[in-house]
Amino acid sequence: MDVIVAAEQRQRAAEAILGELDLIGRWSAVGRPVVVGATSYGLMVAPDLDLEIFCDAEPTAEAGFAVLAACAAHPGTIRAAYSNHLDGADEGIYWKLGFRHQGEEWKVDMWALRHDHPGPLSSSLVEPMRAALTPESRRTILTIKQELAARPDRRCGSIHVYRAVLADGVATFDEFETWRADHDTESLTDWRP
Template identity: 40%
Template sequence: MTAAAATGRGPDSGTAPLQRQDARQEQAHSVMKALQPLQRWAQFGWPKLCGAMSYDLLVAPDIDIEIYGTLRVETGFSLVSAWAQDPAVDRILFLNAVDEPDAGLGWEVRYRVHGVPWTVQMWLLPTDYDGPRSADLVEPMRAALSSGTRSTILCIKERLVARGTEYRSIDVYRAVLDDGVKDIDEYDRWCRSYSSTGLLNWRPSPRR
């Protein structure tokens, strides 16, 4: 019996992971429409959608935003205090990482859509921040991805989530886009030698 049969699920076609991702994007866009974080942060700096949502690689219900501006704690709290009035918001967290490598202030807002808790992670960074910027990775990632590599990445991330394995998305991207990893077994072997920690300044190889 194949692994797919043992789980009661046939092997994915090339489009199935993409279709599931599209459904997650719809939920994510409903969160963005409700909270309007990009529009609201624009009065305080330059906000940029980044991470999996910006690459069309959503698996976990997380939305990542970086904002470049003046580091003022009251800035973020002026926004989250308004979001806290929304009954769909059930948690708000504040992170002060000014003295850490991230060198910024973070807020997390958890917003429920049809029972699914979506986390909007927002990092306020100084305008002259010289560390790795997720915002700078968006265009290189979109240029490097094809429907095939996007499907492979989604399948690997879905398998990792299904078995409860902690992972770094950037490692999955590196494995598939730089080293041609094709499935979860190859990814597990790749991780034994190449998994990363900490901040990483990486760009994908150009699409061939």
């Protein structure tokens, strides 16, 4: 299947999951939810949905567990997890759902953060990515991400694929592998196009 068509199908599934779980509505009671990652700029390959939730005060486990409890009541939810990283480098609370949609298991990652989180933040990347993408760069990124998904031993964060293509002109998976050998793809980055 063409990578653009596959990404569009994945995008529609992500939007359906957002609606089925009412993630925007539920998290709005806790803070300001923002859809981030590949869903936010139409570069979906993996069944993975990401949100950042910006809270006026420090995020609390209690507020997030209320959201997770409501999501867990949905028959598609097959697992839920929580990790407190308020005292760590991420400075937030991480929530994860396993959700079955049309026979496929999705991972839903959600970070509750303070509204003044120092970053780096995925939400800071959304508008610059949307502005930088062209039909050609979108196809190149999706093709490289699809190659990475087929090779579990070669995975890395998608932001590094975006940076390689948009900042350094990488055009193929082999070029990406060469680029990757000379760049840090393990650390958090605040890169933006």
